[in-house]
Amino acid sequence: MEKLFVDHGLALDSHQRQQLETYRDLLLQWNSKANLISKNDESRIVSRHFLESALLVHLDCFLRPVRILDLGSGGGFPGVPLKILRPHLNVTLLDSKRWKGLFLRSLVAQLVLEGATVVCGRAEVEAERADQKKAYDVVVSRAVAPLARLAELARPFLKAHGQMLAIKGQRVEDEIAALVELCPNVRVEIHAFPHDRAGLFAKQRIVHVEHF
Numbered sequence: 001m002e003k004l005f006v007d008h009g010l011a012l013d014s015h016q017r018q019q020l021e022t023y024r025d026l027l028l029q030w031n032s033k034a035n036l037i038s039k040n041d042e043s044r045i046v047s048r049h050f051l052e053s054a055l056l057v058h059l060d061c062f063l064r065p066v067r068i069l070d071l072g073s074g075g076g077f078p079g080v081p082l083k084i085l086r087p088h089l090n091v092t093l094l095d096s097k098r099w100k101g102l103f104l105r106s107l108v109a110q111l112v113l114e115g116a117t118v119v120c121g122r123a124e125v126e127a128e129r130a131d132q133k134k135a136y137d138v139v140v141s142r143a144v145a146p147l148a149r150l151a152e153l154a155r156p157f158l159k160a161h162g163q164m165l166a167i168k169g170q171r172v173e174d175e176i177a178a179l180v181e182l183c184p185n186v187r188v189e190i191h192a193f194p195h196d197r198a199g200l201f202a203k204q205r206i207v208h209v210e211h212f
């Protein structure tokens, strides 16, 4: 696991390595009950899930101790690998499914992630709560909804000038066109995955959305 991270420009200390190993064990233990990752992915948790999530740390917006919401976190992606690699970040993991909420709470406790919070509920409902509304600098998300829908879900959670980062696959152009139609002033930047020496994430894009 360590070599793959180092190959992608990410050094792990022994504590982080231990946290990722415990995380992998817990995913495998809970997967049949909580449906966290596809069965086919059980053998490639590190590359497909940990590393893909962790590569977000290369973006400048995570240098500061910002407050982040992982919308539709599921098994903790991308929020938990991000938090493990950058412990100064304040991360809230939101998911509507009860078993996923239970898993995430257990994960946060067992990895002793200080400054990580779990909220179990629907984004549309939770965003109305006083402690959630306009509370975040950045919303991150992977595999939850098309960009236009995601922007609608994310907007109420964000402070003024908040930003959204979505991990997406290849067919992102149509989603961006629909987003621009909904929010004509939106600013969208697409980052290919940085440091992708192994070609693992050749098809993945990080879509960075502002002013929406």
Ligand code: SAH
Pocket: 036, 071, 072, 073, 074, 075, 076, 077, 078, 094, 095, 096, 097, 100, 121, 122, 123, 124, 141, 142, 143, 144, 153
């Ligand atoms: N981000 C994770 C999970 C993707 S699956 C990953 O990349 O592996 C999508 C997740 O979003 C599911 O766990 C689902 O329960 C959650 N979800 C979908 N719509 C939601 C909503 N409106 N509010 C909260 N969670 C939602």
